[in-house]
Amino acid sequence: MRLVTAAAVAATTVIGAGAAAVAVGRYAGDIALKPSPDDPFPGDSRLTVHSATENRIALTRSLATLRPGTYGLTGSGCHAVVGDVVHGVPHPADAVVRRLVRVTHGTLKPGNRMRLTPQVHVGNPRDALGLDCADVDVPGELGALPAWFLPGVRDTWVITVHGLGTTREHPMVVMPFLHRHRLPVLDLAYRNDVGAPRTADGLSHLGDTEWRDLDAAIRYAVRYGAQDIVLYGWSTGATMALRAAAHSALRARISGLVLDSPVLDRGATIRALAAARRVPRVLLPLVVRAAEGATGMPVDRPDSVDPDGLNVPILLFHGPDDLIAPWSASRSLAARRADLVTLQPVPHAPHAAMWNADPTGCEEALRRFLTPLM
Numbered sequence: 001m002r003l004v005t006a007a008a009v010a011a012t013t014v015i016g017a018g019a020a021a022v023a024v025g026r027y028a029g030d031i032a033l034k035p036s037p038d039d040p041f042p043g044d045s046r047l048t049v050h051s052a053t054e055n056r057i058a059l060t061r062s063l064a065t066l067r068p069g070t071y072g073l074t075g076s077g078c079h080a081v082v083g084d085v086v087h088g089v090p091h092p093a094d095a096v097v098r099r100l101v102r103v104t105h106g107t108l109k110p111g112n113r114m115r116l117t118p119q120v121h122v123g124n125p126r127d128a129l130g131l132d133c134a135d136v137d138v139p140g141e142l143g144a145l146p147a148w149f150l151p152g153v154r155d156t157w158v159i160t161v162h163g164l165g166t167t168r169e170h171p172m173v174v175m176p177f178l179h180r181h182r183l184p185v186l187d188l189a190y191r192n193d194v195g196a197p198r199t200a201d202g203l204s205h206l207g208d209t210e211w212r213d214l215d216a217a218i219r220y221a222v223r224y225g226a227q228d229i230v231l232y233g234w235s236t237g238a239t240m241a242l243r244a245a246a247h248s249a250l251r252a253r254i255s256g257l258v259l260d261s262p263v264l265d266r267g268a269t270i271r272a273l274a275a276a277r278r279v280p281r282v283l284l285p286l287v288v289r290a291a292e293g294a295t296g297m298p299v300d301r302p303d304s305v306d307p308d309g310l311n312v313p314i315l316l317f318h319g320p321d322d323l324i325a326p327w328s329a330s331r332s333l334a335a336r337r338a339d340l341v342t343l344q345p346v347p348h349a350p351h352a353a354m355w356n357a358d359p360t361g362c363e364e365a366l367r368r369f370l371t372p373l374m
Contacts, residue, residue: 032274032287033203033294035165041351042276042323046075046115050095052108056086058095064116065096067348069357072121075114078106079122117165118234118353121172125150125187128172131179138188140216142197145190147217150175152184155227156255156374159217160187163235163261163352164204164273164324167193170234173355177363181370184226188217190240201294206266207239208297214240215248228255230373234352235325238262242305245312256373257314258366261322261352264329266297272324307336314341315369317362319349342369 050058059065073080083099091097104122121128137144158178160171168189178185189196190213231241238259245254263269267288274287318330334343344365349357
């Protein structure tokens with residue numbers, strides 16, 4: 001934020017207020033379209049470790065630390081996994097005690113500054129989960145896309161695709177479930193991910209162009225034996241899945257979609273991401289215009305996927321408390337295509353963290369949805 005303010009002051013002095021606003025809007029737009037695991041999300045606060053034992057951890061009391069479920073805890077050179085809130089144990093009034101599942105690496109010390117993330121696992125499926133997997137390269141239009149392939153005996157493959165501020169490690173939360181049901185899984189990294197090709201602008205297009213990498217993964221799956229494909233996406237990955245279902249030349253092979261927190265209102269998402277990076281409210285309209293100019297996508301127009309053109313069953317997870325992708329857009333999609341869409345609300349869940357907030361409920365909904373598609 002200091003950098004944004006300094007840029008505004010300097011530009012105002014040199015070239016006038018109007019040009020300064022445009023310059024700052026462009027800079028802030030770039031910020032909003034380059035989310036990473038290290039950047040804050042709306043409602044995402046830094047948490048202080050008060051204490052940690054073998055199976056419990058006390059963290060700063062906040063809305064985030066009071067949420068139910070299982071999350072990654074990252075920061076200060078450390079990664080851990082925390083479970084539900086533990087009640088009935090002594091703790092300071094400004095702290096919340098949660099179950100400490102494990103420390104993946106590093107050391108939890110009082111005073112460490114951490115944040116909760118839906119990305120529970122780090123590493124690869126073999127090391128993190130003990131699941132057999134192969135590193136494969138999917139040929140994409142910009143170059144080779146790294147992916148993990150987890151074998152299964154069924155002809156229906158599941159292609160998983162992560163979203164904003166996470167990596168292909170995020171879909172590992174559902175891999176044990178998919179493995180138990182013997183489904184092959186292809187977990188994709190796409191343009192601008194670590195190890196994947198970079199675009200000239202380095203910006204997220206919120207699925208508007210990235211879906212073509214998912215299309216490449218569909219072609220790869222069909223080439224190697226998939227008869228039917230279920231696309232499972234989180235956040236912008238869910239938006240990519242919708243676009244692929246509407247536009248892929250192989251869309252007839254897509255038998256179902258699982259969507260977690262799809263980004264259906266791009267303008268609202270860009271404004272939320274910019275605000276989380278402390279861009280002043282007065283500049284948010286300029287951020288949206290700058291995002292349109294930088295990416296060429298119509299940010300404040302309806303999404304390019306026509307719901308009337310969808311023809312496969314959709315399981316749609318979303319939370320009314322999502323501060324990044326408005327819940328109202330998912331409700332509208334479900335209402336418009338009630339013949340295809342099963343909307344599964346998950347209360348108290350942050351963006352793209354429906355499994356985290358309710359693993360048992362989400363996996364039961366997945367079981368019911370996927371069984372006829374296997």
